[in-house]
Amino acid sequence: MAEVALNGIGKRFGATEVIRDLTLSVRDGERFALLGPSGSGKSTLLHLIAGLEAPSSGCILFDGRDVTALQPRERDVALVFQSYALYPHMTVADNLAFPLRVAKRGARPDRRTIQQAVRRVADSLGLGSVLERRPGELSGGQRQRVALGRAIIRQPAVFLLDEPLSNLDVQLRADMRAELRRLHEQLKITMIYVTHDQIEALTLADRVAVLDQGRLQQVGTPAELYQTPANLFVATFIGHPAMNLLEALLDDGTVTSGPIRIPLPTTQAERLRARNTRTVTLGLRPEQIRVAAWETRARAEEDRLPATVREIESTGAQTWATCELAAQNPPVIVGLAEEALRIKPGATAALSFRAARPHLFDPMTGLRLGEEAS
Amino acid sequence: MTGTMRVGSKGRLSEAASGYLFVAPALLIVALLALVPILTAMWLSLYRHLPIFGITEFVGLRNYLALWSDQRFWSACATTLYFTGVSVGAELLLGLGIALLLDQPWNAAGKEQTEAERWLRVVMLIPWTVPTVVSARMWEWLYQTDYGLLNHLLMTAGVIEGPVNWLGHPYWALHAAIAMDVWKATPFAALLLLAGLKAIPPDLYRAARVDGASRWSIFRHITLPLLLPVMLVVLAFRTMDAFRVFDAVYVLTGGGPGNSTETLSIYTYDVLFQTLRFGYGSALASVIFAMILMLTAASFIVMRRRLHAVV
Amino acid sequence: MTVPGRIKRAGDLGWRLGRILALGLFVSWALGPLAWQGITSIKSEQELVRLPPLLPETPTATHYRTVTARSGLGREILNSIIVATSATVSAIAVAALCAFALARLPIAGKTTILSLLLGISMFPPVAVISPLYLLVRWLGLRDTLAALILTHTAYALPLAIWVLTVFFRQIPVELYWAARVDGCGPWRALWSVLIPPARPGLAAAALLAFIFSWNEFMFALTLTATDRSRTAPVAIALFPSLHEVPWGDMAAATLVVTAPVIALALAFQRHLLAGLTAGSIKG
Numbered sequence: 001m002a003e004v005a006l007n008g009i010g011k012r013f014g015a016t017e018v019i020r021d022l023t024l025s026v027r028d029g030e031r032f033a034l035l036g037p038s039g040s041g042k043s044t045l046l047h048l049i050a051g052l053e054a055p056s057s058g059c060i061l062f063d064g065r066d067v068t069a070l071q072p073r074e075r076d077v078a079l080v081f082q083s084y085a086l087y088p089h090m091t092v093a094d095n096l097a098f099p100l101r102v103a104k105r106g107a108r109p110d111r112r113t114i115q116q117a118v119r120r121v122a123d124s125l126g127l128g129s130v131l132e133r134r135p136g137e138l139s140g141g142q143r144q145r146v147a148l149g150r151a152i153i154r155q156p157a158v159f160l161l162d163e164p165l166s167n168l169d170v171q172l173r174a175d176m177r178a179e180l181r182r183l184h185e186q187l188k189i190t191m192i193y194v195t196h197d198q199i200e201a202l203t204l205a206d207r208v209a210v211l212d213q214g215r216l217q218q219v220g221t222p223a224e225l226y227q228t229p230a231n232l233f234v235a236t237f238i239g240h241p242a243m244n245l246l247e248a249l250l251d252d253g254t255v256t257s258g259p260i261r262i263p264l265p266t267t268q269a270e271r272l273r274a275r276n277t278r279t280v281t282l283g284l285r286p287e288q289i290r291v292a293a294w295e296t297r298a299r300a301e302e303d304r305l306p307a308t309v310r311e312i313e314s315t316g317a318q319t320w321a322t323c324e325l326a327a328q329n330p331p332v333i334v335g336l337a338e339e340a341l342r343i344k345p346g347a348t349a350a351l352s353f354r355a356a357r358p359h360l361f362d363p364m365t366g367l368r369l370g371e372e373a374s
Numbered sequence: 375m376t377g378t379m380r381v382g383s384k385g386r387l388s389e390a391a392s393g394y395l396f397v398a399p400a401l402l403i404v405a406l407l408a409l410v411p412i413l414t415a416m417w418l419s420l421y422r423h424l425p426i427f428g429i430t431e432f433v434g435l436r437n438y439l440a441l442w443s444d445q446r447f448w449s450a451c452a453t454t455l456y457f458t459g460v461s462v463g464a465e466l467l468l469g470l471g472i473a474l475l476l477d478q479p480w481n482a483a484g485k486e487q488t489e490a491e492r493w494l495r496v497v498m499l500i501p502w503t504v505p506t507v508v509s510a511r512m513w514e515w516l517y518q519t520d521y522g523l524l525n526h527l528l529m530t531a532g533v534i535e536g537p538v539n540w541l542g543h544p545y546w547a548l549h550a551a552i553a554m555d556v557w558k559a560t561p562f563a564a565l566l567l568l569a570g571l572k573a574i575p576p577d578l579y580r581a582a583r584v585d586g587a588s589r590w591s592i593f594r595h596i597t598l599p600l601l602l603p604v605m606l607v608v609l610a611f612r613t614m615d616a617f618r619v620f621d622a623v624y625v626l627t628g629g630g631p632g633n634s635t636e637t638l639s640i641y642t643y644d645v646l647f648q649t650l651r652f653g654y655g656s657a658l659a660s661v662i663f664a665m666i667l668m669l670t671a672a673s674f675i676v677m678r679r680r681l682h683a684v685v
Numbered sequence: 686m687t688v689p690g691r692i693k694r695a696g697d698l699g700w701r702l703g704r705i706l707a708l709g710l711f712v713s714w715a716l717g718p719l720a721w722q723g724i725t726s727i728k729s730e731q732e733l734v735r736l737p738p739l740l741p742e743t744p745t746a747t748h749y750r751t752v753t754a755r756s757g758l759g760r761e762i763l764n765s766i767i768v769a770t771s772a773t774v775s776a777i778a779v780a781a782l783c784a785f786a787l788a789r790l791p792i793a794g795k796t797t798i799l800s801l802l803l804g805i806s807m808f809p810p811v812a813v814i815s816p817l818y819l820l821v822r823w824l825g826l827r828d829t830l831a832a833l834i835l836t837h838t839a840y841a842l843p844l845a846i847w848v849l850t851v852f853f854r855q856i857p858v859e860l861y862w863a864a865r866v867d868g869c870g871p872w873r874a875l876w877s878v879l880i881p882p883a884r885p886g887l888a889a890a891a892l893l894a895f896i897f898s899w900n901e902f903m904f905a906l907t908l909t910a911t912d913r914s915r916t917a918p919v920a921i922a923l924f925p926s927l928h929e930v931p932w933g934d935m936a937a938a939t940l941v942v943t944a945p946v947i948a949l950a951l952a953f954q955r956h957l958l959a960g961l962t963a964g965s966i967k968g
Contacts, residue, residue: 052580073586085581089599099585102595150585392871393790397798400783400842407817407839408805414816475707494708496954497715503950504719505900507918508939512722515932521734523721557718562961569962618809621902625922642811647907652815659812666807 002062002076002157002190003028004049009058011044011214018044019214022058026192026207031184033205034194037237041214042194043082046160049192050079062157073104075158078151082163084143086135092146093118093131099154121149124186125179141172145179152187161193165200177204198238202226210234232281232366235359241286241313241320241334243359248282250275255358257282258325259305262358272360272369280369283359289335290352291321293342304350307333309343323349412663419657426650437657447658449633450641457552457623457637458616464556465612466605469563472498476564477571495568502561510625513554517541541627544634551623551635555616563608570604571597610673617666638662719943726936733933748937758938760912761920765942768830768905768916769898772837776845776894777887779838784849785875789861799847806843810903821908828910836904841894848893848960852886853879889960892953899946917942 004026011019019041026032034042047053049060051072059068067075078099087095096118100109109117122128125145135143144164151159164180165173181204184191195201201208202222210217210225210233218230229235229243236242248257253269255262262282264272294306307323310332314320319337335351337343360369422433441447476494504512516524517540525537540546574597582592620639623629629636629644636644642662646655725733726748728741752758787795817836826832856879864874880887905916921942924935950957 047580050584052583072584073588077584079581079584081577081581083575083577085575085577087578087581087596098582098587098595102582102585102587102591104586150581154586389871390791393786393792396782396786396790396871397792399779400846401798403779403835403839404802404805404842407820407836408808408813409801411813411816411820412805412808414819415812418816471707472711475704475711492954494712495958496951497712499950499954499957500719500947501715503896503946504943505902505918505921505946507900507902507921508943509718511921511924511935511939512718515725515936516718516721518932521932523739526739557714561715565958565961614807618811620809620811621918625902639809639811642809643814646811646815655815656812659809662809663807663812666809667804670807 003064004158004190004192005061005064006045006049007059007061009045009048009055009060011041011048011053012056017214019048019055022211022214022216024209024216024219026190028063029188029190031204031206032190032192033201033208034192034211035196035198035201035208035237036211036217037196039213040211042196042211043162045211046079046162046192046194049158050077050160051075052079076154076156077158077160078154078156079160080144080147080151080162080164082166084135084147086143086146086150088135091132091134092122092127092138095135095146096121096127096149096153099150103154117153121153125149140167141176144168144176148179148183152183152189155187157190159187159189159191161191163195164193166195166197173200180204198240202238210237212237228368229283229359230368232283232361235283235361235368239285244284244286244289244333244335245361246282246284246333247363248280248360250278250280255280255282255360260325260353261303262353262355265357268357268360275369279363281361281363281366283361284333284353284355285359286320286334287336288353288355288358289333290354291323291335291337291343291349292352293339294348294350296339296342296350304352307349307351309345309347309349311345312337312343319343321349323351325351415656416660417656418653419660421653422651423653423656424651433653437654438661440654441657441661446633446636446641447638450636450638453548453633453635454617454619454637454639457548457555457619458613460549460552461555461559461616462609462612464552465560465563466608468556468560469567469608470601470605472560472564473567473571476568495565498561498564500561501558504558506558506621507625509554509558510622513550513557514541514626517550542631544631547627547631547635551626554622554626555619558622559612559615563612566604566608567601570601574600606673606676610670613669613673614666617669618662719940722936722939726933726940728933730933748933749941751934752937752941758917758920758941761915761917762942764830764914765899765917766945768833768837769895771830771834772841772898773891773894775834776838776841777849777891780842780845780849780890781880781883781887782875783842784846784853785871785879787846787850788853789858789879790871799850802843802846806840810840814903814907817904818907827908828914830914832908833905833914833916836908837898837901840901840904841897844897845890845894848890849883849886852883852889855886856882885956885959888953888956892949892957893960895949896946 006025007023009019009022010017022045034045036042044053048055051067051070051074055068059066061067062075072079087098090098097114100114100117103109118131119128122131125148127142127145127149130138130142135146138146144167161180165176168176177200180191183189193204202225205222207219207221208225209219212233218225218234220228225234225238229238232245236245246257246260248255248260250272253264253266255264260282291307291309292304305325307325309321309323311322312319313322320334321337321343322332322334324331325333333351343349361367362369419437420432420434421430422437423430476491476498501509516522519525519537519539519542522537522540524540525534528534529537538546540550578596578600579592582596587595618639619637620643623635623637624640624643627635629640633641638658639662642655642658645651645658724740727744727746729743729745729747732741732743786792787798821827821832821836824832826835860878860882861874864878865871869877899916900918901916902918902922905919906922909915909919921935921938924931924938
């Protein structure tokens with residue numbers, strides 16, 4: 001168990017700067033996700049924490065101790081690779097035992113201890129029956145469990161995972177998520193994992209750090225990231241379907257975008273009064289926009305705007321409608337369809353807005369306006 | 375166009391027929407110029423055939439019996455085995471060293487080779503492209519007693535006092551020949567081993583580092599076992615070639631001094647074209663072939679077993 | 686072996702220096718003998734027999750003049766060029782056909798054929814010499830280039846077929862199927878659709894065949910008798926017809942004979958390397 005702190009980390013490969021001035025800290029025993037699109041530097045960050053690469057600038061601390069100059073074997077970390085990196089010429093048992101066998105002279109346990117540890121880990125991960133097989137003979141799920149086993153057998157302080165769920169099919173993913181939660185519960189270990197899949201990040205982590213092109217965008221709990229994204233990138237990266245972004249104007253307590261008018265809560269309006277420019281980017285999550293059939297009687301006191309339905313996308317539990325609103329920039333909006341069956345492409349629908357606290361962003365900087373960003 | 379593949383219609387040959395037609399020229403040429411002579415040689419080995427005297431008589435296995443008690447044959451055998459063993463061993467070791475030396479780390483861009491490495495591979499390849507005969511002459515010059523570079527360098531370094539007649543000394547001549555063969559053939563081993571090294575996924579190395587293995591542990595537990603298949607391929611091919619060595623040694627020493635560097639092929643050549651005993655010479659050749667077959671079969675069997683263990 | 690992403694530490698400096706030293710040793714070991722040969726070839730007669738100095742004070746081109754004169758190696762080199770080129774062309778043409786069939790067409794006995802080829806390539810050439818010699822004489826081809834061309838073609842085939850089979854197998858089978866569906870017979874499919882992507886493999890096999898033929902010694906030695914058909918390696922081997930070996934001339938001669946193959950290797954190294962590695966991925 002350890003607290004991991006990264007201070008001012010920068011990394012460049014040749015002339016390419018892959019990570020810029022990154023500072024964050026992971027609490028002891030936390031489940032922490034590094035989320036970002038490919039090329040955002042997250043795997044590199046993981047390798048830096050593990051000690052496989054050295055940062056070009058900045059330092060890394062484990063429990064306050066500077067480990068920047070230490071080799072992986074001196075850091076007491078474990079890393080589960082996306083490819084699992086199982087040793088193909090060794091049996092499962094040998095793979096599991098490897099970290100114990102190659103430990104430094106003084107710290108190496110004797111054969112019996114190693115065998116017992118292998119047994120213990122194998123049983124806890126359900127690998128007892130495949131101990132004598134080679135990785136090539138195992139299924140994807142089994143291979144991953146061997147990789148996990150090899151990582152935890154040393155009981156490391158920090159547990160790193162690179163895209164742990166991306167190679168698995170949907171059903172296995174759910175199982176593996178549960179497995180990882182169970183392991184974390186059991187070992188009470190600091191777990192840092194990297195993913196490009198927001199579902200993976202949001203469902204498994206206590207806190208998430210969003211990265212884009214080597215820069216930290218925001219760190220917070222999944223709820224924080226979803227409800228109060230710090231900038232446009234986070235706002236659009238998290239949430240599916242993506243947040244609608246509209247050009248809008250501030251107008252004394254209201255934000256208007258074409259025919260859309262949304263009143264702002266007083267606290268938010270107050271904070272924005274000081275702002276000199278009136279142009280903002282308005283962000284509305286699809287579920288904040290309701291799409292109903294035009295014929296349906298409107299609830300009282302609700303502004304309804306007519307729009308043409310372009311496409312319907314149903315995920316079973318919910319249906320999303322892409323609509324076109326004339327005189328709007330951009331003209332296309334995605335909203336949550338009520339009465340899914342009555343809304344068809346080409347028909348006219350009524351859009352109503354349920355945005356108590358709309359998301360507002362500065363069009364130039366992309367930063368969140370009118371609230372404290374987390 | 376057509377939805378179905380109507381093979382064999384419209385007078386076109388079926389695939390299989392075309393197949394046989396395609397392999398025919400190759401098989402024909404090989405049969406005529408390789409297979410027939412080989413079989414003829416084996417058949418000749420059962421005869422006592424001296425064309426200049428016009429003698430051709432069937433003697434059955436007499437030639438082979440004579441072989442058994444032929445001192446010179448056994449001596450050539452020993453020489454060849456020694457040559458093969460030391461050469462191939464040295465080539466494997468040196469080849470491995472060179473391959474390890476040339477294996478650059480993958481940089482972040484994922485480029486597999488740097489410019490430097492490409493050039494080093496070319497440098498490595500050059501000894502292999504040099505004709506064996508040329509190589510022999512070249513080394514003959516290096517080994518030259520009075521004006522050779524080797525003696526000069528060794529004397530300057532104080533390793534020896536006076537010039538050594540490398541090629542005139544039975545013990546040293548054989549080793550001189552071995553050194554020459556190693557120089558020429560190591561690129562082959564190094565090349566294959568380098569390819570084998572590159573085939574090892576870098577994630578395995580990373581995982582081992584995180585698991586806590588030292589450089590040596592990584593080499594011993596990961597690199598070597600995964601290189602084993604390639605090493606066995608190199609072993610098999612180089613053994614086959616070294617056993618049959620003729621060109622280089624013939625030009626370098628002619629089999630001398632005395633018979634100290636006379637390999638089996640050189641002895642056979644001597645019997646065939648110096649003493650013109652075609653029957654006996656063919657028996658010799660067949661025996662060499664049998665020995666190579668056994669050696670190669672043995673190495674393939676070992677390879678199969680090992681490969682199953684690794685894969 | 687350098688492990689990926691190795692962190693640079695003070696201790697690593699030692700590794701890097703050691704590595705550079707080792708690389709230097711390696712390069713001098715690989716190129717040294719040839720370099721020495723080159724130096725020798727430009728030394729005058731008197732300087733040849735004096736060591737030190739290592740480098741020539743008065744470089745001379747006499748050796749090269751002697752060697753490249755019409756009466757010198759010129760004829761043999763020309764023969765080598767003719768033989769190697771012809772053998773390569775015919776070997777590759779025949780091998781490509783055969784390899785394609787082995788890779789893609791449904792014929793029986795593929796493993797038998799490949800094993801047979803492997804077996805033939807294992808036979809000691811020494812033994813084949815005598816029957817081959819008799820065959821060549823019977824065909825009336827003794828001391829002709831044709832004999833060598835035929836022989837070299839035959840003995841280059843096994844390796845060429847192996848290498849080309851590997852390369853053909855690597856081309857996606859869908860290409861062949863698409864060509865068949867489009868109406869091509871196997872011959873047309875091979876020619877129009879499969880040869881283009883196989884070009885690197887063909888180049889590799891051609892290089893291997895050329896180098897084999899150029900460097901081939903034993904057959905060239907026994908099947909030829911006079912300048913009419915002698916090739917370069919034989920000339921080099923028979924060079925010292927006198928008592929004293931003319932080392933300067935010899936050095937020049939060896940370099941002249943080696944230069945073409947080295948030039949080829951340099952120009953086509955990628956293909957060559959691909960061919961060598963493919964040739965060993967057997968079975």
